[in-house]
Amino acid sequence: MKILLVYPETPATFWSFKDALKFVSKKSSEPPLGLITVAAMLPQEWGKKLVDMNVTKLNDKDIQWADYIFLSGMNVHLSSFKEVIRRANKIGTKVVAGGPLVTTEYKDILGVDHFILNEAEITLPLFLKDLENGTPKHIYTSNEFPDLSLSPVPMWSLLDRKEYAALSLQYSRGCPYDCEFCSITMLNGHRPRTKSKDQFLNELETLYKLGWRGDVNLVDDNFIGNKKKLKDEILPALIEWQKMKKYPFSFITEVTINLADDEKLTNLMVDAGIHNIFVGIETPNEESLAECGKKHNLNRDLISTVNKLQNKGMIVSAGFIVGFDSDSHAIFDRQIKFIQESGIVSAMVGLLNAPTGTKLFERLKKENRLLENFKGNNMDGATNFIPKMDYKVLLSGYSKIIHTIYAHKEYYERIKKFIKNYQAPSWKSNKITFTEIKAFFRLLWAIGIVEKGKRHFWKMLLYSLFKYPKKFSLAMTLVVYGFHFRRIAASI
Numbered sequence: 001m002k003i004l005l006v007y008p009e010t011p012a013t014f015w016s017f018k019d020a021l022k023f024v025s026k027k028s029s030e031p032p033l034g035l036i037t038v039a040a041m042l043p044q045e046w047g048k049k050l051v052d053m054n055v056t057k058l059n060d061k062d063i064q065w066a067d068y069i070f071l072s073g074m075n076v077h078l079s080s081f082k083e084v085i086r087r088a089n090k091i092g093t094k095v096v097a098g099g100p101l102v103t104t105e106y107k108d109i110l111g112v113d114h115f116i117l118n119e120a121e122i123t124l125p126l127f128l129k130d131l132e133n134g135t136p137k138h139i140y141t142s143n144e145f146p147d148l149s150l151s152p153v154p155m156w157s158l159l160d161r162k163e164y165a166a167l168s169l170q171y172s173r174g175c176p177y178d179c180e181f182c183s184i185t186m187l188n189g190h191r192p193r194t195k196s197k198d199q200f201l202n203e204l205e206t207l208y209k210l211g212w213r214g215d216v217n218l219v220d221d222n223f224i225g226n227k228k229k230l231k232d233e234i235l236p237a238l239i240e241w242q243k244m245k246k247y248p249f250s251f252i253t254e255v256t257i258n259l260a261d262d263e264k265l266t267n268l269m270v271d272a273g274i275h276n277i278f279v280g281i282e283t284p285n286e287e288s289l290a291e292c293g294k295k296h297n298l299n300r301d302l303i304s305t306v307n308k309l310q311n312k313g314m315i316v317s318a319g320f321i322v323g324f325d326s327d328s329h330a331i332f333d334r335q336i337k338f339i340q341e342s343g344i345v346s347a348m349v350g351l352l353n354a355p356t357g358t359k360l361f362e363r364l365k366k367e368n369r370l371l372e373n374f375k376g377n378n379m380d381g382a383t384n385f386i387p388k389m390d391y392k393v394l395l396s397g398y399s400k401i402i403h404t405i406y407a408h409k410e411y412y413e414r415i416k417k418f419i420k421n422y423q424a425p426s427w428k429s430n431k432i433t434f435t436e437i438k439a440f441f442r443l444l445w446a447i448g449i450v451e452k453g454k455r456h457f458w459k460m461l462l463y464s465l466f467k468y469p470k471k472f473s474l475a476m477t478l479v480v481y482g483f484h485f486r487r488i489a490a491s492i
Contacts, residue, residue, distance in 0.1 A: 001042075001046040001047070001068065002046070002047040002048075002049075002065060002066050002067045002068075002107070003039075003046055003047065003048050003049070003067065003068055003069075003070055004049050004050075004051065004062055004063065004065065004066035004068070004069050004070070004093075004236065005032075005035045005036075005038070005039055005048065005049070005053070005069075005071075005072075006050075006053065006070070006071050006075045006084055007032035007035055007050075007052040007053060007054065007073065007156070008053055008077035008081045008083075008488060009053040009054055009375055009393075010054055010076060010077060010080075011076065011080075011081040012387065013076060013488065014348045014350075014485065014488055015029070016029065017029045017165070017481070017484055018484065019483055019484035019487050020481055020484040020489070021165055021479045022442075022485060023439040023442050023443055023446075023480050023483075024439050025435070025438070026163060026164060026165040027054060027055045027162070027163045027164075028054040028055050028163060028164050029165050029166060030164055030165070030167065030168045030217050031052065031159050031161075031167060031168060032050070032052055032220075033154060033168040033169070033170065033219060034072050034099055034120075034157065035050065035072050036050065036155045036158055036159060037151060037152065037154045037170075038098070038120050038124065039070075039122070039154075039155040039158055040152040040154055040155040041120060041121075041124055041152060042128070046115075048155070048158060049062060049065070049066070049158070050159065052159075052484040053080060053084075055160060055163045055164075056160075058087070060087070060091060060360070063088055063091045064091055064093070067093070067094070068093070068095070068113075069084070069088050069093055069094070069095050070096050070097075070229070071084055071085070071112075072101075072102075073099055073101050074100050074101050074104070075100055075101050075104075075355065077101060078101065079364075081097075081101060081113075082109070083111075085097075085109070085110070085111040085112060086111065086156075088111070089111045094113040094114075095112045095114075095197055096115075096127070097112045097115055098116035099116065100187060102115055103117045103187060104186075104187075104355065104356040104357050105356060113136075113138070114127060114137070114138060114140070115139045115141075116134055116140050117139065117140060117141040117142075118141055118142045118143075118187075119142070119146050119173075121141070121148075121151055121374055122142045122144055122146045123140040123141060123142050123148040124249070124414070125444050126140050127140050127195055127372045130221075131419040136490075145174070145188065145189045145193060145320060146193075147193065148172070148193050148194060148195045149195070149199060154203075156206065156207070156210055161210070161212060165215065166214065166215035166217045167207060167212055167216050168217040168219050169200075169203050169207070169217075169218055169219070170195075170218070170219050171200050171218055171223065171234070172194040172220045172221070172222075172226065172460055173189070173191065173194040173220070174190060174191055174222075174225060175188070175190070175221045175222040176191070176192060176222070176225050177256065177293075177296060178190065178293055178359070179280070179293050180291070180292040180358065180359045180360040180363070181292055181295050181321070181353070181355070181359075183356075183357060183358050184201065184221045184222075186357045188221055190221065192221075192225030194226055194229060197234055197237050197367050199252035200238075200243055201237060201320055202240070204216075204238075204249070207249070208245060208248055212248075213248045213249070213251070214248075215251075215252060215276075216249045216250070216252070217252045217253070218252065218253035218274070219253075219254075220253060220254060220257055221254065222254060223255050223260055224262075224265065227265055229260060229269060230265060230268070230269075230459070231264060231265055235268040235269060235271075235272050235419075238272040238273075242273050242427070249273060249431075250273045250275065250276065250428075251272070251273050251275070251276065252277070252278075253274055253276075253277060254277065254278045254279075254418060255279060255295055256279065256280070257279050257281060257296065257300075257302065257306075259279075260305045260306075260309050266309065266312050267312065267492050268316070269314075270312055270313040271425070271427070272426050273427065274476075275302075275313050275314055275428075276315045276317070277309070277313060277314055277315070277316055277317070278317045278318065279306075279317070279318045280294070280297075280318070280319045281297065281302060281306075281318045281319065281320060281344075282297065282320060283320060283321060283327070283331070284302060284334050284335065284337075284338040285326060285327060285334065286299075288321075288326040288331075290326075291324055291325060291326045292324065292360070293359075301450070302338070302342070303342045305343045306318070306344060306468060307342070307343065308405040310343065310418065310421045310423075311421055311423050312423065313424060313425040315349070315400050315421070315474075316344055316418070317344065317345075317346035317347070318342075318346075318348070319348045319349075320339070320347060320348065320349040320350070321349070321350055321351070321352050322350075322401065323351045323387050323389070323398075324352055325387075325388045329389070329397070331397070332397035332400050335401050336400075336401055339405050340410060340417075341417075343414055343417035343418040343420075343421055344414065344418075345411070345414045345418050345478045345481070345482075346481055347405055349398070349402060349405070351382065351395075352380065352383060352387070353382075353383050353384050354385050355369065355419070357482065363393075364385045368388040371383070371385055371386065381395055381398065381399070381492050383468065398489065398492075399492055402403075402489045403489055403492075406482065406485045406486050407453075408482075409453070410457045411485070411486075412482075415460055415464070415475055416450065416460060416463055416464070416480070417469045418478070418480070419464055419474065420468070422474075424470060424471060430470055430473075436473060439476075439480065440476060443476060443479060443480055443483070447479060447480075447483055448461070451483070457479065460475070461476075461479075464476075
């Protein structure tokens with residue numbers, strides 16, 4: 001068999017970082033980890049090629065070469081996903097599709113020969129066995145959640161690794177919480193399933209031997225879902241490994257805000273190099289937090305909690321949502337005030353949407369409020385249900401948030417606030433790489449000379465250079481992020 005694995009093109013979104021990546025000569029923020037993991041599950045003797053459409057073009061010759069296209073993606077990829085299917089159908093190459101998008105939306109996707117739904121560790125072997133026997137079915141699905149010991153080391157050889165700003169690994173799947181709008185528990189369950197210490201370290205060792213140095217994204221649904229195992233086994237072993245290798249990796253991951261309640265866990269994560277975290281804060285409105293079941297965010301001073309994590313050495317990015325039924329017209333100014341006071345530089349604010357199959361989706365369906373399918377990009381000003389607030393007011397207020405928090409003055413003020421509160425980990429090197437030097441001169445031109453708002457940029461640059469020189473490199477990285485965010489904001 002000849003298999004072409006295809007990852008669709010990600011549109012310009014908050015998380016694509018397309019404009020920021022140009023400063024460091026990269027094409028994509030991270031690789032298609034799911035596809036290269038699936039590739040490792042296929043028979044070794046099969047021919048395999050990978051086309052990540054965020055890095056390279058998909059040519060008709062590649063499609064003609066393949067016996068099957070293996071296609072995976074998320075809701076945000078829907079447009080590109082369907083275009084790949086159309087091209088494969090036109091040429092006559094069979095399509096096998098899996099991943100989060102088709103698991104929830106496969107009934108609305110035409111032209112796919114075989115759907116491998118849910119988690120591939122269970123459903124893919126069933127398809128491969130039937131394929132060998134000449135009796136492949138149209139749909140493979142399962143209600144089981146697999147043991148992650150079944151997950152192989154990803155097939156890194158398929159990637160052009162130099163094109164990515166970070167590589168990715170997965171330690172766990174699932175989340176113990178059940179937020180109304182979130183599809184994680186539906187897809188991966190409530191009980192966090194983890195890889196073993198040896199399995200996790202072996203994957204890190206593989207990346208190290210390949211010569212990778214730099215950022216690694218731990219793409220877990222909630223990295224701290226099993227706190228005890230992290231504290232007792234994983235993090236002590238990771239700290240020892242990092243020290244032995246002289247900290248070749250720094251990690252990015254997703255956690256819940258109650259990480260701040262566990263000082264030991266926070267310290268261990270920072271010592272292990274896991275210091276860049278994304279947190280779902282959603283809203284400062286406690287009524288809306290209660291509405292969506294975000295209990296672990298209730299009854300706490302969220303700004304103080306964020307500042308505590310920053311002071312411990314954590315770079316905190318966060319997600320925010322407007323459009324809850326409990327939101328009043330005051331929510332827009334409250335969100336702006338909260339984001340500015342927290343010093344959260346990378347603040348993703350989106351309209352509430354209801355992904356297929358979530359508790360929110362089912363509730364709104366009963367209330368006859370659902371509209372079109374979920375697109376996966378909650379920053380495009382679209383929502384897939386009828387909100388309680390007048391939609392024009394909601395969209396206007398949302399636009400006000402985005403254009404305020406990413407305006408030059410407000411954005412640079414958050415950088416100042418952050419670097420003042422942030423305490424860099426002891427392991428963090430102050431060495432400047434050649435790539436960083438090139439990126440710095442590019443940002444001086446693009447942001448310090450060409451772009452509007454340069455006065456605020458130069459004030460912030462001088463502030464960080466002379467007052468916090470050890471954090472200057474980080475401040476400039478955040479400046480580049482802002483360049484990207486402003487371009488996304490311009491389309492809203």
